[in-house]
Amino acid sequence: MVTSAAPRHAAPPVHAGPARMTATPPPIPTLLDSDVVRPAPPASRAIKAQVENFSFFYSTVQALADVSLPFRERAITALIGPSGCGKTTLLRCFNRMHDLYPGNRYVGRILLHPDNLNIVAREVDPISLRMRISMVFQKPNPFPKSIFENVAYGLRLRGIRSRSELEGRIQVALEDAALWGEVKDRLRKPAYDLSGGQQQRLCIARALANEPEVLLLDEPTSALDPIATSRIEDLIVELKERVTIAIVTHNMQQAARISDYTAFMYLGKLIEYGATAEVFQNPKCKETEDYVTGRFG
Amino acid sequence: MSTILSDNPVSGGIAGSRNGGLLPPLRSRSLLGRLAERFIESGLLLAAAFSVLITGGIVFVLVSESLPFFRHVSAREFLTDRLWTPMFADPHHGIMPLVAGTLTTTAVALLVAMPVGTLIAVWLSEFAPSRLREVLKPALELLAAVPTVVYGYFAVDFVTPALQAFIPDLPTFNMLGPGIVMGVMIIPYVSSLSEDAIRAVPMLLREGSYALGAGKFTTAMRVVYPAAFSGIASAYVLAISRAVGETMIVAIAAGQQPNLSFNPLDPAATITAFIVQVSLGDLPHGSIGYQSIFAAGVTLFVMTLGFNIIGAVMRRRYRQAY
Numbered sequence: 001m002v003t004s005a006a007p008r009h010a011a012p013p014v015h016a017g018p019a020r021m022t023a024t025p026p027p028i029p030t031l032l033d034s035d036v037v038r039p040a041p042p043a044s045r046a047i048k049a050q051v052e053n054f055s056f057f058y059s060t061v062q063a064l065a066d067v068s069l070p071f072r073e074r075a076i077t078a079l080i081g082p083s084g085c086g087k088t089t090l091l092r093c094f095n096r097m098h099d100l101y102p103g104n105r106y107v108g109r110i111l112l113h114p115d116n117l118n119i120v121a122r123e124v125d126p127i128s129l130r131m132r133i134s135m136v137f138q139k140p141n142p143f144p145k146s147i148f149e150n151v152a153y154g155l156r157l158r159g160i161r162s163r164s165e166l167e168g169r170i171q172v173a174l175e176d177a178a179l180w181g182e183v184k185d186r187l188r189k190p191a192y193d194l195s196g197g198q199q200q201r202l203c204i205a206r207a208l209a210n211e212p213e214v215l216l217l218d219e220p221t222s223a224l225d226p227i228a229t230s231r232i233e234d235l236i237v238e239l240k241e242r243v244t245i246a247i248v249t250h251n252m253q254q255a256a257r258i259s260d261y262t263a264f265m266y267l268g269k270l271i272e273y274g275a276t277a278e279v280f281q282n283p284k285c286k287e288t289e290d291y292v293t294g295r296f297g
Numbered sequence: 298m299s300t301i302l303s304d305n306p307v308s309g310g311i312a313g314s315r316n317g318g319l320l321p322p323l324r325s326r327s328l329l330g331r332l333a334e335r336f337i338e339s340g341l342l343l344a345a346a347f348s349v350l351i352t353g354g355i356v357f358v359l360v361s362e363s364l365p366f367f368r369h370v371s372a373r374e375f376l377t378d379r380l381w382t383p384m385f386a387d388p389h390h391g392i393m394p395l396v397a398g399t400l401t402t403t404a405v406a407l408l409v410a411m412p413v414g415t416l417i418a419v420w421l422s423e424f425a426p427s428r429l430r431e432v433l434k435p436a437l438e439l440l441a442a443v444p445t446v447v448y449g450y451f452a453v454d455f456v457t458p459a460l461q462a463f464i465p466d467l468p469t470f471n472m473l474g475p476g477i478v479m480g481v482m483i484i485p486y487v488s489s490l491s492e493d494a495i496r497a498v499p500m501l502l503r504e505g506s507y508a509l510g511a512g513k514f515t516t517a518m519r520v521v522y523p524a525a526f527s528g529i530a531s532a533y534v535l536a537i538s539r540a541v542g543e544t545m546i547v548a549i550a551a552g553q554q555p556n557l558s559f560n561p562l563d564p565a566a567t568i569t570a571f572i573v574q575v576s577l578g579d580l581p582h583g584s585i586g587y588q589s590i591f592a593a594g595v596t597l598f599v600m601t602l603g604f605n606i607i608g609a610v611m612r613r614r615y616r617q618a619y
Binding site: 095097100127128130131134135137139141142143144145153154157158203206207210 | 501503505510515524526
């Protein structure tokens with residue numbers, strides 16, 4: 001379903017060619033055969049967050065059933081699966097977005113390391129949690145404020161008042177989001193004046209300013225054109241050195257290009273999890289194979 | 298598609314054959330059908346023009362009736378004389394005392410209605426359980442349905458005596474009491490429209506704020522309120538127009554003596570109160586005293602128009618494309 005629209009040409013060239021697994025031909029010719037798939041990551045990286053026997057209910061409707069899954073440090077974990085499979089629901093559990101709506105229920109644990117904090121425990125304050133785990137949404141959602149004030153928002157919430165400190169941190173965040181050069185002369189202009197891609201990078205800068213430990217990305221490029229998409233993909237790959245990244249995407253080329261680990265979900269269950277190259281080129285489950293080859297979904 | 302199908306009535310044959318004859322071919326519309334459509338369009342235009350025509354008529358009457366007045370009284374006297382005594386043996390025609398009364402009562406009313414109305418709107422949309430909101434919003438709107446004459450006597454017989462407990466020198470007729478009551482009356486204008494504007498702010502913006510670690514109140518005040526400000530400003534402007542034009546409360550409770558004072562503790566007359574006073578009195582038609590109410594009406598119209606223009610500019614300035 002995403003195959004024809006995917007911006008293949010926009011793939012970052014650094015990953016091309018030698019990275020692909022060429023030793024043995026894959027057992028079936030997959031649709032991604034000609035695509036760029038990231039090399040397998042180093043055997044094991046420390047676990048930043050661990051989902052354990054986790055279920056989630058929208059009042060009486062069960063959206064996630066007994067999901068267990070690690071999110072590793074300095075790596076990008078992609079959640080893929082057809083619409084309604086629960087991948088966004090799972091992502092939104094990490095910063096307790098579901099608390100905003102009545103009747104939602106978490107069952108099981110999501111442990112955040114190093115302090116082994118159970119994110120979904122009732123006694124954990126969602127506000128302090130959200131300062132450690134930032135989120136970027138499907139559609140750019142800058143606030144009706146200036147570019148400067150958008151990035152300053154989270155910093156002010158943390159009680160930073162000093163002008164010079166704000167300015168310094170905002171510059172760093174905008175540089176990290178690869179936006180500084182484009183906006184440094186118009187920081188006082190409304191954020192709505194920016195293009196869609198710039199707005200989304202502003203939202204990433206806003207999230208990075210809080211120096212989060214985990215960055216949640218909910219289809220961050222689904223509203224953007226291929227060029228803006230490719231810039232944000234490059235950015236995400238750079239950022240993983242500093243922050244654990246979880247990304248929900250409908251774009252399988254995107255998952256293949258940028259993620260180190262992939263989790264395939266279907267009907268609220270985790271079907272398959274593994275290194276991205278494994279999941280895409282050597283899937284263990286029939287459903288995964290059908291999905292990544294575009295046979296359904 | 299518009300160029301092929303809708304603009305060209307004879308393209309039916311093409312569409313029919315292309316679809317393999319599954320659909321009946323498009324037919325060109327009959328003369329009768331086109332006439333009927335023309336008729337409906339003009340009917341709608343007429344309905345829309347109606348309000349413009351009425352406004353035009355009012356402006357025409359106001360201006361033409363006040364012309365005799367301005368032949369007698371110079372614009373300079375009208376704007377600079379500090380007394381308004383058109384019915385006295387020694388008449389003065391300075392509109393400023395009436396303008397001062399109008400602006401002062403309006404300011405008092407807005408000082409009550411804007412903060413209270415806005416806070417109610419924020420609370421209703423962001424904090425109140427939905428069940429409670431369904432009950433409270435219509436109940437609040439009843440405030441605007443109370444007859445203003447009732448509010449007028451409420452101001453004289455209850456609010457002013459209550460205020461006199463705190464301000465012993467307060468005269469029976471003053472601008473503070475009716476101003477406050479007027480403010481209560483227009484609270485629903487502010488709160489209801491503001492609440493609609495606040496609720497139209499997309500959830501995505503609120504989630505963005507929460508995701509950065511903001512609490513409910515911070516989100517409401519720093520993200521939702523500015524995002525809804527264009528709509529809230531319209532509510533404020535409507536409230537101002539309503540307060541400027543309010544007649545009965547001030548006529549009953551503010552005293553009817555024109556008084557160039559911006560002190561809300563003084564008695565005063567507003568433009569509207571003067572108009573109602575003259576039109577109920579026995580001044581002969583055609584006299585300068587009688588024509589003066591049209592001059593006052595023109596002033597009121599210009600003031601309201603001014604506020605509405607400011608409101609339109611603000612709405613445009615703060616409009617957000619979410």
